[in-house]
């Protein structure tokens with residue numbers, strides 16, 4: 708399982724509604740809305756993840 712960095716939901720890679728690549732890493736999203744939010748400001752969501 709991957710974690711959707713926007714809403715923190717668990718997303719199964721094969722069933723992800725959307726994916727995005729950022730800095731050679733692949734991210735999985737529960738919805739296209741989450742992908743769009745991430746693409747607009749990836750650092751905002753990744754900074755929160757680094758705890």
Ligand SMILES: [Zn+2]
Pocket residue numbers: 711713714715716736737738741
């Ligand atoms: Zn989401």
